[in-house]
Amino acid sequence: MDKTTNAAPEHEGTAQNNTDDLSYEQKHRPSSDFKTREEYLEHELQSMSPKRWRPNLPFKDYRFEIEDTIPAMAATIGKIVMVGAIAATFAAPLGLGDGFVLENVRYELLIVSVFIVLFSGFLLPTANLAGTHGPLIPLIPIVVAAGGHPMAFGLLIGAFGLILAISKGGSRLANLTSKGVCGGLLLYLGFVGTISQVKKLLAWGESIDMSHIPFVVIICTILLYALLEHWRKRWLAVPLSCLLGGSIAFAMGAPFDFVTTPGLPNLNPMYWWGEDTGWMLGMPNLENFMVVLPFAILAVAMWSPDFLGHQVFQKISYPERTEKVQMNIDDTMSTASIRQVFGSLLGGSNFTSSWGTYLIPAAIAKRPIPAGALLTALFCVIAAIWGYPMDLAIWQPVLCVALIVGVFIPLLEAGMEMTREGKTTQSAAIVVFASTLVNPAFGWSLTMLLDNLGLIGCKERSAKLSKMNRWIIPGVMFIVLTTVMAAVGMLPGIPALISDFRH
Structure with a gap:
């Protein structure tokens, strides 16, 4: 009797090991073998x-x-919008027109497509796509006013990112971040993002003297999302919400026209970095690099909470035994850094980070990174060359509902899921509090330090950490981030320590 009992687990373990040794082709089974689509995808x-x-x-x-x-x-929708925002933020103080913004967005869509195929689709399928660094946008006018050069800025971000990736600093910081801190970060990002998109949609309605349209669009989107959740088809939320929002707005008389005609941007890097063409700035000098140095440090330091939030969301959405296909933070930092260096050399305006508008919908749909990555590259090329999809992607009824149901509401749900158990709510509340005071990077670094010291959250977890992990690494991270933020004037009520950044 004892032999039989002991033999079964050993046999099961051997069978599991044999299964792990099989290739994907050998383990793949057609969807018809499964009772539900979800079982097949898992x-x-x-x-x-x-x-x-x-x-x-x-x-x-x-x-x-x-x-x-x-x-x-x-x-693709997220990329058009975010790169457009960065290009426009640079263009305004430099005196560059809408033509520059449109052409550079098209250029960036083609650049990113090459790197998507090379890395996420081919060589590093656990590296998330290199997207756009949204939290950096408010700093760009300060960078320009200080005499910062976009190429110098991008090259330093790429260099610092590679250093962090090679040293595996990103994954180490992720491992030192508790569930409470992660959950609070997701709650903050989801809540702030949802509010901002609703406000943008309402402001758009007022600008066209049709304030009732956003209300109808949002109510219908809520009902659609609830039904998809009930039917367990939430992965369809992005296309159906975009179709619903756009159709309702157009049917109710909202103005819309296709104005971006087919074409190609200038593909010559020398054009973009000429004295009287492209950026009209020429090549950067040593002073340009010195000016953007603190901003580049801050940009890369802000990667960790961004990357961590995306990885955690994927872990929550995926089933067990999927560690091999989950996003690798260090690999994502490597690819983002390499993409940043080449993008800046070529003349693009993008500053990169983990691509949240890709990974979050992919996690909801229970899909790994590579296949959707190749389709993203294809869609970006089509949008860049055809032109008309760019107009549709930036139309507010389409854009806002896509970001709400595809990114921010799922972040809220994941944050609430992570803070249901144990003493996570203390840390989550402090993250939200501190992030509201300054920004998510400050909130994350401060709360990680307090949590690892055992002042809040789970005391047992803190007691198991080494001295290095308990306070040295979190403390250094907090001091570096706070110092750089103080230097460039990001701390509320405190003037920039380096006055040149404000002039």
Whole structure:
């Protein structure tokens, strides 16, 4: 009797090991073998074995599914909007017109497509796509006023990012961040993002003297999202909400026209970095690099909470035994840094970070990174060359509902999921409090320090940490971040320590 009891687990363990040794092609089963679509998608996640810095080929190492189109669509919309925001923020103080912004956005869409295919689709399928650093946008006017050069800024961000990736600093900081801190960060980002998009949609309604349209669009979007949640089809929220929001707004008389015609941007880097063409700035000098140095340090320091939030959301959404296909923070930092360096050299305006408008919808749809990444590259190329999709992507009824249901509401849900148990609510509340005071990077670094010291959150967790992990690393991170923020004038009520950054 005892032999039988002991033999079963050993046999099961051996069978599990044998299964792990099989390739994706051997473990793949057709969707018809499963009772539900969700079971099939979860099996696909558990079957993949991505290879780092070696070729990962479609149909051999992963497959394309209809669900991959959803994150690809959301990512393309997000990319057009975010790069447009960065280009426009730079263009205004430099005296560059709308033509520059449009052409540079098209250029960036083509640049990012190459790196998506090379890294996330081929060589590093656990690296999330290199997106746009949204929290950096408010700093850009200060950078320009201080005499900062966009190429110098981008090259330093890429260099510091590579240093953090090679030293595995990103993953170490992620491991030192408790569930309470992660959950609070997700709650803050989701709440602030949702409010901002609702306000933008309401402001758009007032600007066209049709304030009733945003109200109808938002109510219908809420009802649609609730129904999709009930039917367990939440992965369809982005396309259906965009279709619903756009259709309702147009049917109710909201103005819309396609104005961006097909075409290609100038693909010559020398054009973009000429004295009287492109940026009209020429090449950067040593002084330009010195001016942007603190901003570049801050930009890379702000990566960790951004990357961490995306990875945590993916972990919550994926089933068990999917660690191999989950986003790797250090690999994502490596690819983002390399993409930043080459993008800046070529003349693009993008400052990169983890691509949230891709990974969050992909996690909801229970899809791994690579297949949807290739579709994102394809959609970006189509949008850049065709032009008309760019007009649709930035129309407020489409844009706002896509970001709300595709990114910010899921972040809220994930944050609440992470703060349901234990003493996580203390840390979560402090993150929200501190992030509201300054920004999420400040809130994350301060709360991580307090949490690891055992002043808040789980005391047992703190007691198990080494001295290095309890206060040295979190303390250094907090001091560096706070010092740089104080230097460039980001702390409320405190003038910039380096006065040149305000003139």
